Amino acid sequence: MAERNAEEIFKEFKEHSIAEFFKKNRQMLGFSGQVRSLVTVVHEYVTNSLDACEEANILPDISVKIKEIGENRYTVTVKDNGPGIPKAYVGKSLATILAGTKFHRYVQQRGQQGIGAAGCTMFSQMTTGKPVIIKSGTGKGKAYSAKILIDTLRNKPIVNDLVDLEEAFRGTIIEGEFADVKYEMSERGVYEYLKRTALSNPHCQIMFVAPDGKENVFIRSVEKMPEKSKPTQPHPLGLSVNDLLEYAHSSQNSRKLSSFIVDTFARCTPNKIAELKEVDNAIDFDKDPKQLTWADAEQLIKAIKKIKWIAPDASSIIPIGEAQITKALKNILNPEFMSVVERKPKVFRGGVPFVVESAVAYGGSSGYISNGNEVSGSILRFANRVPLLFDAGNCAITEAVKSIEWKRYNIDLEAQPVSIFVNLSSVHVPYSGVGKEAVAKEEEIIEEIKLAVMDAARGVKDYIRGKEHVKFESGRYRTTMRYAKQLADDLHSLTGADQKRMEEKIEKLVAKHYPHLKKMAEEAEDEQNESDNAEGKTEKDEEESNQ
């Protein structure tokens, strides 16, 4: 075959829309596997509802309804009491990939990329040819409804049947029809996803109607909105040379590098500028930031790395909070014992701030019960309060938890009813894929998660040792007493002494020498009876358990 020249080959050169790209690569958005695809749909809508409610300062009330309408074919309806979507934005919000209100702001939110809802519209269209139906109202004026499709070739919305409704409510109802999906009660299904969402969002009430018609309510356990995460100034240690240059070139108000730095970045005061000057007096802090070159920026970044900085401001990151996690865990897992830890903010990649919270819960509904009724530990992974159900092997949280020497904490993840809870909060969570199901394995993040989980594990260590000690010692008592019986028997044969009396005497002797053994054996027995009667040892939360 003859060689072909470049001109001929490049005749076929074309540009493509991001929508076409994701249509061809739907697995990158989480649409792979029937069970997972359904969870992805619920996840995208619920995440958007939660973000919108928080943005508008409204305690979220969300209902999710899934109805089976054919083989591997379901409708999903998600309703919220959020601020609604203004009519003018409805098309772009639901049918333009990479459009939204969040991407460009340096603020901690669940959704960040403006992909989710448009991805669902595309998935509905690809699998059923149906538009997504939206009803939304902002509370002012009439609500409206519309049918939304996406023009994938141009990444543009197609809005049909846009009509005003008679009602004037506030909130959004989205209904989509999806095929090639499947509802399943499993560790990775929609029910589990919503349960975990309730766990990490105690301020939220979630109603779920499953395909079998059963209603589940995950009741709000905290009546207070979480603190609002504020757009924040980037911390100097988080800047790459490239970031610094981009900020400098787009600066509007500062004439000099010094004032630009103080105005733009966190923890930067005139004192810090003085410190930087001391470290490198060749830096020209009077320079116009718009004129900054790569070499200038590189020099400045080097100096920044040489001086000490206060850690990033915690107010930019809103973790769930120790008290809230405790309430939510009680509400949903009702464990015998737990230990909750909220760590101080840390930075990764030099300076992106993040906070890790961890809890270890023991007993109650903690852990995972397999079909064969075997109990084992389970890892509950969250990023910015969003449960991560898939790609566990690819996740920094899994790696950190697995790297711990659990024996030291008297914990056996293979065989004990233990739940390990980890929530990573950050303005920029480094996900390992567009589907956002796993946290990338950044070393600093793995290390910090490990420390947090070990911290929490230390809190339950003694309790678990206590439990095991009781088991062990009471076993010893019972064994000793068996020998006492045998000995009494033997003494009777040898000497003719009264067997019953001998036994009582030996028992007293043992009890006198090892009083704690007897007490423990009795306690263990009591507990056994109690749990046989299906009543936990722990005080119940005021609110009912939703399990």
Added chain:
Amino acid sequence: MAERNAEEIFKEFKEHSIAEFFKKNRQMLGFSGQVRSLVTVVHEYVTNSLDACEEANILPDISVKIKEIGENRYTVTVKDNGPGIPKAYVGKSLATILAGTKFHRYVQQRGQQGIGAAGCTMFSQMTTGKPVIIKSGTGKGKAYSAKILIDTLRNKPIVNDLVDLEEAFRGTIIEGEFADVKYEMSERGVYEYLKRTALSNPHCQIMFVAPDGKENVFIRSVEKMPEKSKPTQPHPLGLSVNDLLEYAHSSQNSRKLSSFIVDTFARCTPNKIAELKEVDNAIDFDKDPKQLTWADAEQLIKAIKKIKWIAPDASSIIPIGEAQITKALKNILNPEFMSVVERKPKVFRGGVPFVVESAVAYGGSSGYISNGNEVSGSILRFANRVPLLFDAGNCAITEAVKSIEWKRYNIDLEAQPVSIFVNLSSVHVPYSGVGKEAVAKEEEIIEEIKLAVMDAARGVKDYIRGKEHVKFESGRYRTTMRYAKQLADDLHSLTGADQKRMEEKIEKLVAKHYPHLKKMAEEAEDEQNESDNAEGKTEKDEEESNQ
């Protein structure tokens, strides 16, 4: 805090470019971890070179040079003898994400998405502020050089210093400077990547200059271009309702559904239309394809699933080929024994065709030797001839290989020098991430890989059993002979008979009863001596080993 209304919130609504998105999420392109980031750069450039050469029907000659120029800072230069890039396309080719010659065609190639080279430009710019420097010539007229940057806000190229060169060569030289990367000799480094590329591309010659100045040449082992993969017609079983509709609505030449089907899809003849009519006589095959509704398309797809189809045409997929894999494995691993299998084309997701090839190689340089000098098996994963080094846990190939009961094949992946080679070829490989480091776990793919590997394993099973049998039986012979010595000794003590003579007699007796034992023991000994002299048992390939 007061509630905020939707109008206020949506003031911040914006659209974003795909380049901005990937800049913020560089890990999705494979730029995470210093070692991996460097491999990603090499991978993107080498892949483009190989695709371009094949496209132009040129036997590829590629050289890769990596130079350390600072702490975690390297230049990467990749030179090929490909068709070159016409001057008019150089900006878009290297600095527009989702632009290229391949995305829209239904043809098997390594690169598909038009992301790679533009991603490298962005990564260079982000980490060093430097443009990528290109020199390219198409063989006609003068070659040129240029410096390329990317305007990430608009996903557009910035081309600087575009000048004609005096020379008039054909090919492309790309040089980029990258920081936050690291060269490492490891199972996941650049050297291993190129070695595996040579393994799966025996028609290609690769020269590699490592940062220490050492030159490695992976010599071409096949002088023939691989058959050229042709753009192909989609197979009816691979169509979703949505696909069918899109093809129908954009059809240009067909007035009737029947002729549209025959013209557009593979394996569709007028006879097949007749069969479809028999299955569902309500389908209107005279309808204008442009007027096809979702319901029509759904009905047609249902009928398509009910009749038998010939498998997709193998010519659309070009596997490496049994003979070529054999040559490449000899050339690079020089195993004692191997078994290579090329399977028939199969389909996944209903009808995307793919072909799996597998080989199991034993001995020689097969397997993996750890730092502690422990030998274990290794899995060499490829998709469309591209080595996959990362995300093994997320990959269908790993899952398939691990699910095999290796004991049945006398193979111990933990302890034997075994290499399991798997190459998946398809017009559309379903990668699990944009970084294309793992094949998504589609059930049909896992199943087919498993069958292919088991097929190959069956081929080496007897050889390995032979080896182990010899080890076992010769051990038995030696043990028996030890007893013979002892027995002769005892007989001498008891009877005074000559010890030496007794021993000879017993030895003869054993040899007479178990002649195969003696032979095996001798053979095993010979082999041991031979391998101690560092000479393999196998015939050497005509070409030199590059290892």
